[in-house]
Amino acid sequence: MDNNTHISLLKTRDLSKEYKVGDIITRALGGVSIEVHEGEFVAIEGRSGSGKSTLLHMMSLLDRPSGGDVLVEGRETARFSRSERMVLRLSTFGYVFQDYALIPELTALENVLLPQFMRTGCYRTCSGQGVELLERVGLKDRLHNLPSQLSGGEQQRVAIARALVNDPKVLFADEPTANLDSDTSETIMGIFEELHGKGLTLIMVTHEPEFSARAQRTIRLADGLIAE
Amino acid sequence: MIFRSMRVGLFLMVRYLRRANPWTSLLIVSVMFLTFLNVVVVRGVLVGLPVGASVSYEAEYAGSVLITPLADRRHIERSVYIENILPGIAGYEAHSARYLASGLVRANFDRPQRASYIPDQVGAIVVGIDPAIEDSVTGLSGLIVEGRYLGADDTKSILIGYQLLDRYSGSAPQPGSPGTSGALRDVYPGDTVRLVVGGVEGEYTVAGIVSGKVAQNSRRVFMHESHLRKVLGRGIDNKDEIAIVLRSGASVDGYVSALLASGAGAYATVQTARDSQGQFLDDITSTFELLGAGIGLIGIVVAAITVFIMIFIVALNRQKQIGILKGIGVSTLAIELSYVFLSIAYAAVGISLGVAVLYLGIAPYIAANPIDFPFADGILVAPWNDTFVRSVFLVGTTLLAGYLPARMIVQKNTINAILGR
Ligand SMILES: Nc1ncnc2c1ncn2[C@@H]1O[C@H](COP(=O)(O)OP(=O)(O)OP(=O)(O)O)[C@@H](O)[C@H]1O
Ligand SMILES: [Mg+2]
Numbered sequence: 001m002d003n004n005t006h007i008s009l010l011k012t013r014d015l016s017k018e019y020k021v022g023d024i025i026t027r028a029l030g031g032v033s034i035e036v037h038e039g040e041f042v043a044i045e046g047r048s049g050s051g052k053s054t055l056l057h058m059m060s061l062l063d064r065p066s067g068g069d070v071l072v073e074g075r076e077t078a079r080f081s082r083s084e085r086m087v088l089r090l091s092t093f094g095y096v097f098q099d100y101a102l103i104p105e106l107t108a109l110e111n112v113l114l115p116q117f118m119r120t121g122c123y124r125t126c127s128g129q130g131v132e133l134l135e136r137v138g139l140k141d142r143l144h145n146l147p148s149q150l151s152g153g154e155q156q157r158v159a160i161a162r163a164l165v166n167d168p169k170v171l172f173a174d175e176p177t178a179n180l181d182s183d184t185s186e187t188i189m190g191i192f193e194e195l196h197g198k199g200l201t202l203i204m205v206t207h208e209p210e211f212s213a214r215a216q217r218t219i220r221l222a223d224g225l226i227a228e
Numbered sequence: 229m230i231f232r233s234m235r236v237g238l239f240l241m242v243r244y245l246r247r248a249n250p251w252t253s254l255l256i257v258s259v260m261f262l263t264f265l266n267v268v269v270v271r272g273v274l275v276g277l278p279v280g281a282s283v284s285y286e287a288e289y290a291g292s293v294l295i296t297p298l299a300d301r302r303h304i305e306r307s308v309y310i311e312n313i314l315p316g317i318a319g320y321e322a323h324s325a326r327y328l329a330s331g332l333v334r335a336n337f338d339r340p341q342r343a344s345y346i347p348d349q350v351g352a353i354v355v356g357i358d359p360a361i362e363d364s365v366t367g368l369s370g371l372i373v374e375g376r377y378l379g380a381d382d383t384k385s386i387l388i389g390y391q392l393l394d395r396y397s398g399s400a401p402q403p404g405s406p407g408t409s410g411a412l413r414d415v416y417p418g419d420t421v422r423l424v425v426g427g428v429e430g431e432y433t434v435a436g437i438v439s440g441k442v443a444q445n446s447r448r449v450f451m452h453e454s455h456l457r458k459v460l461g462r463g464i465d466n467k468d469e470i471a472i473v474l475r476s477g478a479s480v481d482g483y484v485s486a487l488l489a490s491g492a493g494a495y496a497t498v499q500t501a502r503d504s505q506g507q508f509l510d511d512i513t514s515t516f517e518l519l520g521a522g523i524g525l526i527g528i529v530v531a532a533i534t535v536f537i538m539i540f541i542v543a544l545n546r547q548k549q550i551g552i553l554k555g556i557g558v559s560t561l562a563i564e565l566s567y568v569f570l571s572i573a574y575a576a577v578g579i580s581l582g583v584a585v586l587y588l589g590i591a592p593y594i595a596a597n598p599i600d601f602p603f604a605d606g607i608l609v610a611p612w613n614d615t616f617v618r619s620v621f622l623v624g625t626t627l628l629a630g631y632l633p634a635r636m637i638v639q640k641n642t643i644n645a646i647l648g649r
Contacts, residue, residue: 105244
């Protein structure tokens, strides 16, 4: 595909991240520059410890890099304040964690609606969107279940619905199927492909070659660097 | 944004509460409840002691207004004139005018003669009263703990203050001691004692023993005023003490001013009962007030620390969820507020329980059964406005104690919190 017909939605510029534990400095990312265009489905692959999660955390503004920058729709985020990053994350990004990361005191629907409530201040009258999303991931009958009353696959689908509630431009997912059996993983992948089909930009970390093959493009990481 | 964060914080707090461990909630609410009682009731009881003493002083002795001789006079002058104008002043209900004289009570003089015979004796203030009137003013008959009150023609009977008797005062005199302090042994209603007053020694029957909370009454001997006047050879115009009871709600200061305006100040010292007690009770009250404040402060600090630890543990256990909330874009303010609201909710429930127990249970109970102290019927001083101020203070402290640990944990790196690193 011709890059010029796409807007550069997300771009990293020489992104690096170092962790310091005692005297030992681990270079998790060693200068990564990638570009993701609107509507793309990108898979990130690599051995364990290669820096995949770290890259995703930096790109989604969950954590700050040690060097380099992340550009969101052309805007440099390095100097963003904490609340600016929060607002950007809230309105532009959705994030699906490997271990679902639902709030245990909130029902499925409440979990899904929370980011929308935070962004718009609208809760009860805007609950239709959340119900619709949960129906879309096949959880019509589980709206009022607590996370502890849901299976792993169901929890992950709630997490996906939550990530979508603010109509994000980018959906990040860090090994979303790692804890699930193959049938359930297939359901999740099906949802992702459907979302991609509707134009959502997807960036997914995965171990499984079978799943990365279904993405449009695969970025391979080795020791914190892009490997070709 | 701030308003939205408050709403989200409230939303989260309600869910935390709804799904919290009931035992944890019960524990925190109990701490708040007990702190409230500590801060309000302990101080209320402490301050209630001197206030109760004041109440007893007025009820059992002075009335609302007390008239005594001028500083350089032995007796109230023109007391009949003063007594005549008392009922004409607004607020008057009753008064008792008394004669006072110093005297000596001797007992046990009819025992078998000892080698050097001197009967037990104590000094006392002999008070001449009209028994019926005195009873209507100070309820003296209700203070009789042994025997009976003086009858209308009981001129040969007396009442003895309980502190003059060793079984109440606990200080027995040396046998045959000639001193005038100490106390009498083995004097019971029906016994005969000798009373020396105005140089005249006479025999009287002990009708009853007077008790009560007021020191003034406890070392007095009461008898018929007509008889005492006769013994002393005093005129009707030379009373020594007038206690005036006002109708409830009447202005005591107003009554005193009106009385002074009528010229009574030239013949006697006219004071409110409160002023007549002097600085002493005011000093005790402020001392106890300080003591109550100190104890309350310690209680508040303990509660603050408890809430701090509770919220710290709750938030620490929920580090991951806090990280997730931040991760999905919930503002740190909203998260902090959810814990602040949580601690305020606990405080509000605890304080409400405390207020209910205080005003529906403890206050009416103590009002009906005053705490029995030797010098006072301890009452509970807990006015609404004072309780309100203390509650607000308690809530404010709780707010801070909830905010600090929440903030400490919310400050943690988001991704580390989520991954539990
Ligand atoms: N908080 C941290 N402190 C120290 N070192 C860290 C920290 N987080 C990650 N690392 C190190 O950085 C490197 C990259 O970690 P990262 O989690 O990005 O790997 P990954 O590719 O996601 O691996 P996996 O497939 O196992 O999830 C690893 O060597 C890891 O040990
Ligand atoms: Mg990883």
